[in-house]
Amino acid sequence: MAVFTQITPNELASWLEPLKLGTLVEFKGIASGIENSNFFVTLNDNSKTTDYVLTIFEVLTPEQLPFYLQLMQHLADKNIPVPRPFADNQGQLFRPLAGKPAALVSKLSGQEAKEITPAHCASVGRTLAQLHHAGQDFAIHQPNLRGLDWWQQMENKVSDFLPDHIADLLRDEIAAQSAFAQTQTYKNLRMGVGHCDLFVDNVLFTSPDAPSFIDFYFAGVDRWLFDLAVTVNDWCIERTTGEFLPEHLNAMMDAYTAIIPLTDDDKTAWGMMLRAAALRFWISRLYDFYRTREAAMLTPKDPTHFERILKSRRAQFATFISESH
Numbered sequence: 001m002a003v004f005t006q007i008t009p010n011e012l013a014s015w016l017e018p019l020k021l022g023t024l025v026e027f028k029g030i031a032s033g034i035e036n037s038n039f040f041v042t043l044n045d046n047s048k049t050t051d052y053v054l055t056i057f058e059v060l061t062p063e064q065l066p067f068y069l070q071l072m073q074h075l076a077d078k079n080i081p082v083p084r085p086f087a088d089n090q091g092q093l094f095r096p097l098a099g100k101p102a103a104l105v106s107k108l109s110g111q112e113a114k115e116i117t118p119a120h121c122a123s124v125g126r127t128l129a130q131l132h133h134a135g136q137d138f139a140i141h142q143p144n145l146r147g148l149d150w151w152q153q154m155e156n157k158v159s160d161f162l163p164d165h166i167a168d169l170l171r172d173e174i175a176a177q178s179a180f181a182q183t184q185t186y187k188n189l190r191m192g193v194g195h196c197d198l199f200v201d202n203v204l205f206t207s208p209d210a211p212s213f214i215d216f217y218f219a220g221v222d223r224w225l226f227d228l229a230v231t232v233n234d235w236c237i238e239r240t241t242g243e244f245l246p247e248h249l250n251a252m253m254d255a256y257t258a259i260i261p262l263t264d265d266d267k268t269a270w271g272m273m274l275r276a277a278a279l280r281f282w283i284s285r286l287y288d289f290y291r292t293r294e295a296a297m298l299t300p301k302d303p304t305h306f307e308r309i310l311k312s313r314r315a316q317f318a319t320f321i322s323e324s325h
């Protein structure tokens with residue numbers, strides 16, 4: 001995350017007061033990420049200090065936020081390892097801070113995986129399937145806001161910045177995905193709550209078989225298979241080429257499918273879902289790259305990485321075909 005909104009110790013201390021979790025010791029901005037303003041916050045309660053994470057939402061609206069925060073609460077209640085949001089003395093999970101909605105959640109232990117092994121991929125695949133199951137009785141329905149409608153809206157906003165042959169690629173893939181979304185195969189795919197952004201930097205490990213998932217602010221109801229495709233596209237690749245690493249891919253797919261076996265429709269749709277997952281992040285990176293917001297600690301992400309992955313998936317899955325899983 002970056003820091004778009006600066007806050008003073010006094011305004012933070014007054015904002016924290018209704019949470020009754022203790023007094024402010026210190027806080028500091030978190031540099032990684034691109035969407036919201038995040039801070040580590042340390043509170044003292046009866047001589048015991050505890051760390052939390054404060055998020056000031058830069059884009060999401062108060063109407064959209066209950067979905068994300070109540071989802072985290074729902075998943076945490078079902079022992080899925082995710083941050084738990086804290087309610088104030090009125091039961092509110094978010095309130096304005098510096099004029100924007102803000103929430104405080106638990107700080108999870110662990111570190112991002114620096115060297116990804118098949119064991120990491122297996123535990124992430126298993127936990128993702130558990131998350132999909134645990135989300136089935138979550139009451140709020142909010143679609144993935146970065147789905148097909150959004151890709152279609154973004155096309156004109158970014159294509160002017162691109163050379164013609166790259167703009168053509170973007171247009172062609174959006175058209176292919178729009179057509180695929182009309183097929184019975186797509187309509188048959190199982191839907192539910194997904195993380196929808198389960199990248200390597202959104203998972204913390206205390207050991208390779210103990211992942212925790214953070215950053216739910218792109219979560220939404222979508223095809224489970226899309227969520228799995230987003231995840232393998234980041235975890236199971238050779239980072240410079242974007243090509244799949246077979247051992248990593250098999251470890252994640254085996255762990256996921258041991259809990260949620262793939263249907264015939266899933267197998268048919270897999271190639272298009274991998275392409276869709278690459279397209280989604282190519283578009284958002286293009287948008288952020290060409291239309292960068294001002295931020296105090298912004299770390300831009302490289303759009304060409306997903307252009308490369310999309311080209312590779314298109315070459316591998318030119319039509320809807322089934323794979324071994």
Ligand SMILES: Nc1ncnc2c1ncn2[C@@H]1O[C@H](COP(=O)(O)OP(=O)(O)O)[C@@H](O)[C@H]1O
Nearest residue numbers: 001030033034035036053083106107108214215
């Ligand atoms: N609940 C949490 N527990 C521990 N660390 C966290 C937590 N939330 C965020 N972080 C840290 O802050 C960084 C940025 O947070 P993230 O939610 O990914 O920001 P963004 O929404 O901008 O992507 C993470 O990579 C992680 O190091």
Ligand SMILES: N[C@@H](CCOP(=O)(O)O)C(=O)O
Nearest residue numbers: 001033034035197199281301
């Ligand atoms: N994971 C996405 C962008 C979303 O950023 P995050 O820091 O909120 O995960 C990407 O890599 O493009």
